[in-house]
Amino acid sequence: MDGGGRGGVYNPRTVEEVYRDYQGRRNGLIKALTTDVERFYRQCDPEKENLCLYGFPSEQWEVNLPAEEVPPELPEPALGINFARDGMPENDWLSLVAVHSDAWLLSVAYYFGARFGFDKSDRKRLFNMINDLPTVFEVVAVYAKKQTTEKSSISNHSSNKSKSNTKGRGSESQMKYAKMQGKEDEDEMEDEDEDEHGDTLCGACGENYASDEFWICCDICERWFHGKCVKITPARAEHIKQYKCPSCSSNKRARP
DSSP: OOSSSSSSSSSSSSHHHHHHHHHHHHHHHHHHHTTTTTHHHHHHHSSSSSOOOEETSSOOEEOOOSSSSOOOOSOOOOOOEEEEEEEGGGGHHHHHHHHHHHHHHHHHHHHHHHHHTTTTTEEEHHHHHHHHHHHHHHHHHHHHHHHHHHHHHHHHHHHHHHHHHHHHHHHHHHHHHHHHHHHHHHHHHHHHHHHHTOOOTTTOOOBBTTTTTTTETTTTTEEEEEETTTOOOHHHHTTTTSSSOOOOOOHHHHHO
């Protein structure tokens, strides 16, 4: 058997050669069931005839019809793997193919052992070398679990990001609404202030009230005055506990 096909002249004769043959075929099968799984899945069309999954010493794989020669040159893989593809969950189907692939790999390795007369010691050594490697089934199971975890992580990340964005937009909208509401309240207060003092006349100059000017009310006569008319600034007004207009101040001084 050659490195890439089912027929040829390549025949491993020592324990080490049979083990290398096993490794190459195993690696090819693992590729088909993990990194190349989408291509493998497409090739296993249930509408086609009985298909088998082959692994080669060159670490390549192939989905093909079984060998026509009877008996075959080598033990054949499980027949009709494509028929079960759509009848079960994908991961379960891949696990089933992996189990049959492990059985096929061992049958090929021990076919060579029997053909070339491996004794008990050789067979035990070959088995121990093979047994130190994870099975195809074990590798496929770990790979499937990792893929599921990554998909779940991506999904959760997208969900959290979406929630975060929604929350951010909500907070931003609330802030905008609060600012607009605050501005409206302020405008309403100014309008009320305008309505309340619109007809008020300055007790000194007689001009109308204006919202952009500082006014102060006399606590005695309760008349309003422009700050500039009575020489009172906003800063000075803050320190006056009770304001008396010039008229009220002079009336108090004029009393006996």
